[in-house]
Amino acid sequence: MSIDTATGLEAPAELSSERVKDIFSHIAKKYERFNAVSSFGAYKLWLAGMMRQAPIEEHHDVLDIAGGTGDVTFTVARTKHPRHIQCTDLVPEMLEVAQTHVDEGDGAGVPIDFEVVDAQDIPYPDDSFDAITMAYGIRNMPDRPRALSEMLRVLKPGGSLVCLEFSTPPNRAWRALYRFYLHRFIPFWGDLITGDKEGFVYLTKSIEAFPDQEGLAALMREAGFTDVTWKNYTGGIAAVHVAKKPE
Numbered sequence: 459m460s461i462d463t464a465t466g467l468e469a470p471a472e473l474s475s476e477r478v479k480d481i482f483s484h485i486a487k488k489y490e491r492f493n494a495v496s497s498f499g500a501y502k503l504w505l506a507g508m509m510r511q512a513p514i515e516e517h518h519d520v521l522d523i524a525g526g527t528g529d530v531t532f533t534v535a536r537t538k539h540p541r542h543i544q545c546t547d548l549v550p551e552m553l554e555v556a557q558t559h560v561d562e563g564d565g566a567g568v569p570i571d572f573e574v575v576d577a578q579d580i581p582y583p584d585d586s587f588d589a590i591t592m593a594y595g596i597r598n599m600p601d602r603p604r605a606l607s608e609m610l611r612v613l614k615p616g617g618s619l620v621c622l623e624f625s626t627p628p629n630r631a632w633r634a635l636y637r638f639y640l641h642r643f644i645p646f647w648g649d650l651i652t653g654d655k656e657g658f659v660y661l662t663k664s665i666e667a668f669p670d671q672e673g674l675a676a677l678m679r680e681a682g683f684t685d686v687t688w689k690n691y692t693g694g695i696a697a698v699h700v701a702k703k704p705e
């Protein structure tokens with residue numbers, strides 16, 4: 459079943475896919491500046507947490523899903539030095555920005571390839587990768603069970619999915635303050651920095667419609683992952699889930 463990722467209600471997959479292509483193809487060049495400003499730099503702390511939790515070793519082949527402009531790919535390259543990283547995304551304009559960073563030396567000498575890939579239909583053979591990374595990707599996918607099944611399929615047995623995503627602060631007061639910030643400030647920052655207010659209204663809606671920590675863990679288990687754990691960051695505004703493909 460596919461959903462509208464802005465509401466969580468059943469809808470044709472094209473609705474969300476076309477919207478996400480439209481948003482990210484237009485903001486690609488300004489995406490990184492928006493991230494830095496709107497999160498007050500917190501996204502760097504979340505990324506560092508993601509790396510601490512990621513069981514990635516030097517002999518590993520890594521698949522970065524929804525890799526965007528390459529933040530996760532380059533951080534994995536710098537901190538883990540794996541054998542190879544396949545950085546993929548649905549939107550070619552995002553990967554073009556990532557490619558410019560390789561040209562600037564951000565790949566830390568790790569071989570990195572880029573390919574336009576819809577995570578709901580991954581064009582790689584079964585059991586291909588030791589680890590999959592995905593930051594702020596699954597929330598934008600209209601058929602999440604299918605995307606997670608595809609990730610499970612291309613992971614090697616014993617391999618891990620490491621997923622960073624916005625989540626739900628368990629503390630009521632913190633959650634209320636965060637929601638106020640989401641509604642009042644995110645569309646404002648987005649409009650100021652990228653000129654695309656609607657894209658950021660979508661961002662706030664998709665965050666609110668997204669399952670909480672346990673809900674995402676349940677989706678992962680339903681897809682066949684085991685040993686699903688998560689850690690909250692900034693009081694649960696973000697969470698990093700780690701899930702394993704059974705041996």
Ligand SMILES: C[S@@+](CC[C@H](N)C(=O)[O-])C[C@H]1O[C@@H](n2cnc3c(N)ncnc32)[C@H](O)[C@@H]1O
Nearest residue numbers: 482524525526529547548549576577593594598
């Ligand atoms: C918020 S960005 C995150 C980019 C990057 N992971 C980061 O941490 O900066 C979300 C990305 O998900 C990508 N995306 C959305 N739906 C996708 C899909 N079905 N398959 C692959 N990528 C997708 C978008 O094109 C966009 O680049």
